[in-house]
Amino acid sequence: MVLKIYNTLTRRKEEFIPLKEGEVGMYVCGPTVYNYIHIGNARPFITFEVVRRFLKFKGYKVKYIQNLTDIDDKMINKAKELKITVLELAEKFIQEYFIDADSLNIEKADIHPRATEHIKEIIELIKGLEEKGYAYEIDGDVFFDVSKFKGYGKLSGQNIEELKEGARVEVDERKKESIDFALWKRMKEGEPSWESPWGKGRPGWHIECSAMSMKYLGKSFDIHTGGSDLIFPHHENEIAQSEAYTNQQFVRYWMHNGYLCLNNQKMSKSLGNIMKVRDISQKYKGEIIRYFILSAHYRSPLNFNEEQLQQAESSLQRLNNTIFNVKHLLKQGKFRKSKDKNDKVILEKRKENEQKFIEAMDDDFNTPVALSWLFSFAREVNIYLNFPSTKNKEVLEKILKFYQELAGEILGIMKVFDQEESFEQEIKKLIEGREEARKKRNWVESDQIRDKLKEKGILLEDTPEGVRWKKR
Template identity: 55%
Template sequence: MSLQIYNTLTQQKEEFVPISEEEVKIYSCGPTVYDFFHIGNARAFIVPDILKRYLKYKGYDVLHVTNFTDVDDKMINRADEEEIEIEELADRFITAYFEDTESLNIQKADVYPKATEHVSDIIKLVKRLEDKGYAYEVDGDVFFAVRKFADYGKLSNQNLEELSAGSRVDVNEKKEDPLDFVLWKKSKEGEPSWESPWGAGRPGWHIECSAMSMCYLGEKFDFHTGGVDLVFPHHENEIAQNEAAADGQVVNYWLHNGYINVDGEKMSKSLGNFFTTRDILQDYSAEVLRFFLISKHYRSPINFSDAELDNAKKGLQRLQNTVSKLKDLLSKDQADLNPGDKEKTQKLEEKIKAKRQKFEKAMDDDLNTALAIGALHELAKEINIVINDADFELTQTTAAVLQKAYDTFEELSQQVLGINLEREDNISDDNLTADLIELLLEVRSKARKDKNWELADQIRDELAKLGIVLEDTPQGTDWKLE
């Protein structure tokens, strides 16, 4: 199966066909660097990371650009509040961005352009739009004339009449039309400014991304990613700017990840349910947070809560437990092992191959990480059935197959999903508790297999007294704290 991607522009899944077989080009909207990024941003940064990792897994070279918005109203206001220069504020939170993305195992982009370093490119693009008749200047401000771009609204699937009635359109008496948006802002006293054909000013937000993306990726590139909250107006305006300047389509596939909800409501500062990544990492490991953020399909909303994070933690630990067992078995000196019977391991080898194929099928279906993780859990179950069997013997043959299983976990989890399944040597109390519960579940599983229902029920009942609830599923037994 070829890679299928849901394209926001066409509102359907499409087969991915690269512009060039040599290199896939991706642009991702990065942070406005006035604060630590929140977990909604973290999801928006992880999605292109997964895309990039999987494209590399499939053999593509990738050129990835992620921008920093280091001048806008939020930057100016925050710098004024702290009575510092805007450059100092940007440097502080760019450093924090790299610290937090590194902890989440997000691979670095190839280029990180800053808006302030590309003002000349932005001015050239605004002038190009003005010369083509898509932009006009009023008293030092330059606006994009939306109605002159016939396809405006095609990304957000709205027509001009709907947009005119919408509440998200800014009111500005200078505009010829309420829908028009700013490309260049006349500077106010005390604000950062640059000289331009229209006087001293600074770029609008939307034009920054258009200029930086085309500067590094050209006027035709494969992917543009971001959160669903950016579809309108930011990405809608980018399309208008890009295509008006380039006389045609610039981006082939638009990928947007869903919201993060808290208790069923969209996370936002106004509701007081706002969490930065750093807040969460005080209580949970970065691996758990990443695992949580990819545990649902990227386009689906994801509900944030301690309970959901705890479930992600337990799911991750189950995989880590299996990998830890494999590592222990494979650490034994294989020269001392019996050769073994290859026919006895052939079935397991086939299952390992089948689970890899199931993983790839899930990822080919619009990067369905939820189903891909499910395939890893199924593989873990198959491995545990083999190594927990009373008749299991570690031979050179079984070790070779278990090495394939270990390598499969390593490649699919670490290389593609960016999840580390190697447990730390220093075992915390939480990890020890989880390991003991998993051990009891293995004993119970063996008892059920042997139809020793009395022992199986006793383990379940005793765990229930401790507030640990078991749930038997076709994929195995899950547990949670009551």
């Protein structure tokens, strides 16, 4: 089966063919570390991490780079506000970022390069552009000359003339054209700066991603991703800088996710309508938040509200119940060696559902459809479990493996083998006491014990194979 990816550059779904067979180079625009991330920031991080996980599942060796922007206007302003250095600010929020990412089961990238640690590469790049005539310096500022780069606007579908007319920002009068953008910014009093051929200063925003992505992935690489708001100008400018410099295609597949909205408005720090990951994760597990994000296709807009999270929790509960019930049977330890018709049927269903799941993911990472096959299989498993017969151990394990691989390793929405319920002695005793009472048909006492356990967050379920208990 072939993987198809929607490429912003061509506005079409295309078959994914990596530059080098079996290997994928991927660059993800990461956070600017001046504050806690919000759930809107988390959307691309989760989405594209799933892309990475799925590529790995398909057997690709993936090199995954996510940058940390640790120098720009926002960093400088925030540091001033807090009366600390930009470096101190960066250190703090890089740590906080990883705490949040961890709470969302987001695995670390292979490399998390920081802009301030790549000043040398950035200067090199700007120097090259200047030599080739794509950049010009004015009083210590260096700008990219957009008019020199043919193809400017190919990613965002803008044409240069329209952009010039549409410019609504106050324009730096020294620039040749309003759409020229800064590669290097002259130092201002009290701001961090680095030595350069143009005097002291700091890099512009777009140049860091060009410098770092090419350093780690090569002049031309496979996948570059980010939120849709980065298409213009950020990624458009990255293309211009990089391709002007190397004379070859910068990125083959551009992927952009839709916005996450709050009350149908784009969640953004400047609007102030944000929900911090830190706050949400106090109340909802990472798996639930991931489920919520993955329940819509990544390119669609997604509206955030708490009801959605609660629905996600209930939905996920259904899947967890199923694997929980399978694990209960495994713990009972009574198995049959041979396989009967039911065993064969469920193994067949397992294969079918796995294929459907992969098919959905192959179709531009259609996670909502992929999820539906997880539910479809859960129903089959529940029917299988309901059938009154001793089960085959290998079959039960294969069912768990299905969820471990697809829901666990690829989507990161379940922890199949991770829920080690420590069997506290006290609980065990209470359950035994209740069994005694039930044998005597003393329902009042047995219900009291069950209620008592419920208060402790332990739920009891009576089954033909004995009492089953779980937390929450």
